[in-house]
Amino acid sequence: MLGELFGRGKKSFNVTVEPFGKTLSVGKRETILQAALRSGLAYPSECRAGACASCKTQLVDGSIKPLTDFAYVLDVDDIKSGTFLACQSLAKSDLTIRVDSLRDGLKPIKPNVFGGEISKLNYLTHDIQEVIVSLDGEMDYYAGQYANLTVPGITESRSYSFASAPEVKSNTVVKFYIRMVPGGEVSAWLASGECLGKAIQVEGPFGIFGMRESLSPIVCIAGGSGMAPILSILEQGVLNKVDRPLVYLYGARTQADLYSESLIFDISKCWNSSFRFIPVLSEEPDESDWDGARGLVTDHIKQIDDFDLQGAQAYLCGPPPMIDAAIPILNNCGVRGRDIFYDKFIDRSHSPEMLS
Structure with missing residues (x-):
């Protein structure tokens, strides 16, 4: 009886998700995000590894069991207010939780x-x-x-x-x-x-990464295969006739690591406002014919000429160290935290292990 009272005798818990108004059955060894996606709910998520914070969720009622330390990606105020990561949390009781919907009122697409x-x-x-x-x-x-x-x-x-x-x-x-x-x-x-x-x-x-509606200027920062989602949203921006100034910083090692330049050029010609693409090379030989930007891509955020980052929106895709380095620089340049959207590309060797 006491086991049932404290949830130990239950094989699953009922989790009510607001504002969707849907109740999920969550197994005792199943994360809240896993249960939400299994049920077809368009739950915000990106990496599913506890690194990107896209699935951050507000605990309204009940108790959870964290599988990792949220302090790595959530700030102190978030944690104090009961915010947690759905991809790294088990239910310890029946819950009521609240999560932001997909984005900008777009109709969720069921996977x-x-x-x-x-x-x-x-x-x-x-x-x-x-x-x-x-x-x-x-x-x-x-x-x-x-x-x-x-x-x-x-x-x-x-x-x-x-x-x-x-x-x-x-x-x-x-x-x-x-x-x-x-x-x-x-x-x-x-x-x-x-x-x-x-x-x-x-x-x-x-996932919920994508361009938000706004009139603000846009800065995109990417590295490696992080080019993919940036190109996707830029192409969509052309189709939607987005009229916002944009700068795209792309980090690569050498000239041989640059790609899709002709596609970016085509996008720039169709963009309804100013569009600049700035590739930054970190390991290009000094004696090469490269006359473009050198160093780390994040070092060039403050050096963008004739572009006011104050109040801009930022879209970041690529390796976690690049994104972690870019965010505080963007903050110092006047980009608010709520206007920074990112997708950390993590291979399985860097995924946090679930605690027993």
């Missing part, structure tokens, strides 16, 4: 599972491939979102952002930019070339 076939591969750099997947149905998604890909012989799925804006009429072909991770199983499978024509599973869409 679906599609059969797919890898129809084209193209090396963009020595370690980034463009992967084209043909689907067995039409997949709706918003620019900036991602999908989970499951490939033959590898049990766990991998998450990749869409690299282009959704088609207006039909989305039966989707594009991803995938970095070849040393020792990565999916990377090795793609690099072998044997994947062409092979069947895979594509589940999605997921």
Whole structure:
């Protein structure tokens, strides 16, 4: 009786999610985010590894069990107010929680599972491939979102952002930019070339990253395959005739690591306001013919000429160290925390382990 009173005898808990007004059944070994996504709820999420804070949630009533230390990504005020990460929390009792909806009133798209076939591969750099997947149905998604890909012989799925804006009429072909991770199983499978024509599973869409409605200037900062979601939202911005000044800082090691420059040039010509692309190279040889920006991409945030960051919106995609370094610099330049949106690209070797 006492076990039931304190929740120890229950196999699952009821979690009411506001403002969706939906009640979930959450298993004792299941995170709140896992249960929400399993139920088809368009719950805000990005990395699912406790690093990006996209799934931060307000605890209204009940108690949870944290699986990681929230202080790594949440500030003190958030934690004091009962904010937690849904991807790193188990329910200890029946709960009532509150979470921000998708974004800007967009209708949530319920994730679906599609059969797919890898129809084209193209090396963009020595370690980034463009992967084209043909689907067995039409997949709706918003620019900036991602999908989970499951490939033959590898049990766990991998998450990749869409690299282009959704088609207006039909989305039966989707594009991803995938970095070849040393020792990565999916990377090795793609690099072998044997994947062409092979069947895979594509589940999605997921995530809340994407351009918010505003009249403010835009600064985009990306590195590596973080180019993918930025291109997706920029293409959507062209389609939506967005009329906002924009600067795009992109960090790479050398000239050989730059890609999609012609596509960015085309976007800049169609953009309804000023558009500047500033590639920054961190390891380009001193004796090369490169006359562009050098150093870390974050070092150039304060050096953007004729662009007032005060009150701007920032969109960041790439490795966690880059994003962690950029945020305080943006804050110091007058970009408010609520106007900074980011998608941290984390491979599985950097995902926090669940506590027992």
